[in-house]
Amino acid sequence: MLIDSHAHLDMPQFDDDREEVIERSDYGGLDHILTVGTDLDSSLAAVKLAQQYNIVYAAVGYHPHNAQECDLRDLDRLAQVTSEPKVVAWGEIGLDFFRRLSPPEEQLRIFSHQLEMANDLNLPVIIHDREAHKDVFAILKKLGKGEKRGVIHCFSGDIDLARDFIELGYYISIPGTVTYKKASRVKEVACDIPLERMLVETDAPFLAPVPKRGKRNEPLFVTYTAMEIARIRNIEFEEVARFTAQNAKDLFILK
Numbered sequence: 001m002l003i004d005s006h007a008h009l010d011m012p013q014f015d016d017d018r019e020e021v022i023e024r025s026d027y028g029g030l031d032h033i034l035t036v037g038t039d040l041d042s043s044l045a046a047v048k049l050a051q052q053y054n055i056v057y058a059a060v061g062y063h064p065h066n067a068q069e070c071d072l073r074d075l076d077r078l079a080q081v082t083s084e085p086k087v088v089a090w091g092e093i094g095l096d097f098f099r100r101l102s103p104p105e106e107q108l109r110i111f112s113h114q115l116e117m118a119n120d121l122n123l124p125v126i127i128h129d130r131e132a133h134k135d136v137f138a139i140l141k142k143l144g145k146g147e148k149r150g151v152i153h154c155f156s157g158d159i160d161l162a163r164d165f166i167e168l169g170y171y172i173s174i175p176g177t178v179t180y181k182k183a184s185r186v187k188e189v190a191c192d193i194p195l196e197r198m199l200v201e202t203d204a205p206f207l208a209p210v211p212k213r214g215k216r217n218e219p220l221f222v223t224y225t226a227m228e229i230a231r232i233r234n235i236e237f238e239e240v241a242r243f244t245a246q247n248a249k250d251l252f253i254l255k
């Protein structure tokens with residue numbers, strides 16, 4: 001029992017062997033993969049993959065990198081496809097002040113708009129927060145507390161910030177970087193947050209965990225991430241797998 005809560009199966013890195021990658025995950029023991037959209041086309045591709053493969057679910061949204069190209073009509077189109085039964089979340093959305101591929105004010109505008117839409121649609125959100133901790137936290141705080149509001153994907157903050165997000169009703173998703181030797185901050189977070197609030201993810205095709213570091217990542221490699229979390233916490237792998245899978249099922253209402 002294991003769920004990759006964040007992958008980008010629509011990306012061109014999978015064009016040659018997408019089907020094999022998905023089948024490998026299935027045979028390898030994954031319950032589900034959530035494939036996450038980053039703009040209109042990739043979100044529609046994600047929905048298609050979810051229709052095509054049993055194991056795959058989809059999230060739709062506009063990534064902060066693409067905020068500049070986002071038309072509000074695109075968001076309405078995405079809102080329409082959320083009526084598909086396997087579209088289970090809105091994302092990924094958020095702020096990226098590290099790469100700043102879209103101007104910060106555009107990112108803020110599109111992020112806020114999508115948060116409202118997700119709220120109206122009663123969907124959990126998948127949050128991208130890179131070098132924008134203060135702003136993301138302030139915006140989510142203004143939206144108010146909930147029980148299962150969403151997930152902070154690829155969490156890169158410290159343990160205090162993780163606790164603050166959990167307090168607001170968010171889950172913390174631990175990526176493959178937790179397997180990197182020097183990643184002491186994410187290791188500390190993976191050790192200290194309650195298992196009841198933890199998800200695991202690959203962010204495939206990016207961020208492959210050790211021993212696949214540097215290669216293309218794929219959903220099955222989330223196994224290495226869960227193994228490392230078990231090692232850090234000194235518990236069984238099965239416990240990490242079971243808790244994080246159950247959390248993903250609860251948050252995204254997966255069957």
Ligand SMILES: [Zn+2]
Binds near residue numbers: 007008092203
């Ligand atoms: Zn992502």
